[in-house]
Amino acid sequence: MAKLIECVPNFSEGRNQEIVEHLAEIARDVKGVTLLDYSSDTSHNRSVFTLVGDENGIQDVAFSLVKYASEVIDLNKHEGGHPRMGATDVIPFVPIKDVTMEECIEISKKVAKKINEELQIPIFLYEESAATQNRKNLAKVRKGQFEGMPEKLQQEEWAPDFGERKIHPTAGVTAVGARMPLIAFNVNLDTDNIDVAKKIAKILRGSSGGFKYCKAIGVMLEGRNIAQVSMNMVNYEGTPLYRTFETIRFEAKRYGINILGSEVIGLTPAQALVDCAEYYLQIEDFDYDKQVLENHLLS
Amino acid sequence: MAKLIECVPNFSEGRNQEIVEHLAEIARDVKGVTLLDYSSDTSHNRSVFTLVGDENGIQDVAFSLVKYASEVIDLNKHEGGHPRMGATDVIPFVPIKDVTMEECIEISKKVAKKINEELQIPIFLYEESAATQNRKNLAKVRKGQFEGMPEKLQQEEWAPDFGERKIHPTAGVTAVGARMPLIAFNVNLDTDNIDVAKKIAKILRGSSGGFKYCKAIGVMLEGRNIAQVSMNMVNYEGTPLYRTFETIRFEAKRYGINILGSEVIGLTPAQALVDCAEYYLQIEDFDYDKQVLENHLLS
Structure with missing residues (x-):
């Protein structure tokens, strides 16, 4: 039986429906993945996608979405009511069927590595993927938001898990992790x-x-x-x-x-x-x- | 989304494991069908198969199993603790997902018609597929069992729903119907x-x-x-x-x-x-x- 993993990426764009619809198109085109739901909040200026797929498909779709988001979303121009630090703000992987939390942690690290290597976005691993206790909590990781990240990355304890101590100029910083279904x-x-x-x-x-x-x-x-x-x-x-x-x-x-x-x-x-x-x-x-x-x- | 239908055929053979395993092989070979479970009771001399599949697969597998059973099981030689009237004794179709009871009734009638036309086994429709109230209950339909069927089929109210008023010489009579999951x-x-x-x-x-x-x-x-x-x-x-x-x-x-x-x-x-x-x-x-x-x- 195929492993089934959920992925719920949050993007810092909830007003430009063209961008949101293009993200949905990308998601629908990836083999081995189903787009279950997506919704935008205009006051938060943020969109949440719910995807489910097999081990390979879920990694492919996460990377493809992050890549496109990094090309079209500029955090320097972002306004909205919800805390955020990246074009793709956070990407949790969730075990659904015939897959362990450990496997989801591995997947989150593979995707994090690829995002950093190919797109030069620094990554914090959070929740179950976190290397230290103070990175488990997303709110703590994101504190300071996009505007405060350049300075935060210089702090002793806030070196990214992947990448150097400098933000992507427009896409900021992304948190990637594994967690149980919420x-x-x-x-x-x-x-x-x-x-x-x-x-x-x-x-x-x-x-x-x-x-x-x-x-x-x-x-x-x-x-x-x-x-x-x-x-x-x-x-x-x-x-x-x-x-x-x-x-x-x-x-x-x-x-x-x-x-x-x-x-x-x-x-x-x-x-x-x-x-x-x-x-x-x-x-x-x-x-x-x-x-x-x-x-x-x-x- | 594909319709999913369960089928739980009961065969009057629970001692000859070669026959039971061959039934399982047939089931595994049909496209669009999963064999969830099968078990034999030697004292009942009876085997129950649990299959699930799409609209076409479930009809194909039911017919293929009935055909093989009619070739290798001879009710004249059958002994066992459980009431029975046919080599394939009873075939219920059960709605599981995105399929209505009405559709399962239709499926049961199509399969019943094909079994009768191609294998000359007379069929009683039972449960939700029954034409009259007194055919809903399987126990009533089966009363008299294999040995009593030749005489029962001559009774005014017990003409088969498909076929003539005479049993298949070795495979007897089969009940086909639709019901809810039990x-x-x-x-x-x-x-x-x-x-x-x-x-x-x-x-x-x-x-x-x-x-x-x-x-x-x-x-x-x-x-x-x-x-x-x-x-x-x-x-x-x-x-x-x-x-x-x-x-x-x-x-x-x-x-x-x-x-x-x-x-x-x-x-x-x-x-x-x-x-x-x-x-x-x-x-x-x-x-x-x-x-x-x-x-x-x-x-």
Whole structure:
């Protein structure tokens, strides 16, 4: 069975639809790759592509997109609400099927090397591909943004993983790495009190002592006038969805508040939800790879 | 995206491994088809093949297997514990992906017609393909078995759907139809009292007033000395797994008995479990086809 890898490159262009459509055309032309989705945010001036493909195809498509982006996007002229440091800002590789995290890390390094050698863009390896702890977190890597990168690259601890200590004049710096699939999972509370959502979010957040692979904030859903715990589940194996859901349920009880419902935004691997069914139905000895019919059909 | 159809033919041969292996070879040789599994039961003297393929491949493989079975299996010499009426006893077609039940019914009728025309085996259409209510149930169609078929075919209401009122001399009669995927789902109770499992099974069974698409019996798991509600879920959309699970939970409470766990035996479509996660996590507006990543990858 072919290995399947997801790649979610972020480009610093969300206003010029000609460029975005050309990126999509490039992606569609690469053999062994499917373009699942792409969307642009004009206020962020940024586009996110979701691709999936085999081991070779996913490397080819990533490089081809970065090459074109480096030719047409000039960061010196870029304005937008989202932090960014490169024409291609960040490229995560994600294991989907019959592929290990280690293999995705290898892929990320191969692509990083090629981008640097052929396009002279310096690369930081981040997340699972990071060489040191302080490069794991993308926000830390990107701090200073495009404008601050020339100076940051001179700092002792910020030599690029590939390339010299100078930015590409127009394409800046790119972060390349491997990570688990990210699931946007929100839980709605039967209250208009955002403080409750914020308190529960703090309990859940790995960074404040909660679940290691959960990022969480409390927000208001203005249209419905209810508070929501909005989460990014960055490793559904390490922190399954049901665990945060049940924790929200029992923490909200302290305030006499119930859960109204939840939302999964965008794509999710089937396994993240099947794992929850396994928990709630108390299924013994379930073998996801062997027992789920569709797993035998993926080419 | 290609339509994906499952086919689960049952053959009246489970002892001669040469014949079974040759059936497997035939299945592996058909283009557009994957042989997911095959297993033989020597006491039943019967083999079950699980195949999946596109619209054309699945018809080709079904016909090729039936043709070979009709050449090498002689029902006059068949002995075994399982009811049977044909060399190929029954051929269900099952919608898996991007295919409707109506299309699977059409496929079943095309294959049935070809088997009859080219091999002179009379066919009963059963389950969703059945022309009348009393042909839906396979047990009713097969009643009388191979030995009783010559006489049964003479009865007013038992003219075959394809073919004349006489059996194939060695290959008998075959049932062909379309049905939903079947999931074997068992729930273990914290009791050694089989009567409780039997009472709950009766509550669940469609045939005794329970859920329409649930077949259930109470059995003992001798090795663990616990009682089990053993179910065949014949349409997980009509009767989802969580509904029987929660019903067992609240019915068992009457006796002060808890659920120990459950088992899914063999294959299940991912959607049957994702539907359960949707229920327990109270996910609002989840779109299975669009939001599950793997659905974009199936060829």
